[in-house]
Amino acid sequence: EAGVAQSPRYKIIEKRQSVAFWCNPISGHATLYWYQQILGQGPKLLIQFQNNGVVDDSQLPKDRFSAERLKGVDSTLKIQPAKLEDSAVYLCASSQNGQRSYEQYFGPGTRLTVT
């Protein structure tokens, strides 16, 4: 079974530029999550989708971050404009559904450096 795919793996941009990350979850997984992992910290949930609807985006900085999952499969996370403090690894995860008993599977992450 193929795992969660993410691209790009690395991205370097200047502050105030925009950037987008892509995630393809495990086939058949209805729930998709985006996490931000700042160096030296644990991952922090940004947004959770159930199919193509948002379940929780309470920790997403909506003035600059946006995410969509239009067809209930792939998802993109965008930052516009980027700030220095957005430098982090952005992790995508998926699970069969949003019930707490279902394991989340993580992708390799996208490492973003903002200069």
Next chain:
Amino acid sequence: AQSVSQHNHHVILSEAASLELGCNYSYGGTVNLFWYVQYPGQHLQLLLKYFSGDPLVKGIKGFEAEFIKSKFSFNLRKPSVQWSDTAEYFCALNNAGNMLTFGGGTRLMVKP
């Protein structure tokens, strides 16, 4: 609000030494608790989980964890570590909506 604390940020052990990594949580409801591991250059992967029942949970690669409700703790243990256990370990809990809250992580280095 829920939170997870991991007391040790860096641990260095020699091979065959015993391991115990601390994890404490704060959450007002029923908890599901997890330990995730990230080996160098690899994805986060699940090591073990506690949902209910026996508070002593066994996971992959000889790891185990004990849920102590009275202490709000879920410490990870392994009787004898190997060089291949060098990794970063994260404790986490999830709420009813399956949102994971992670601790800050513990970097373990095992010297051969």
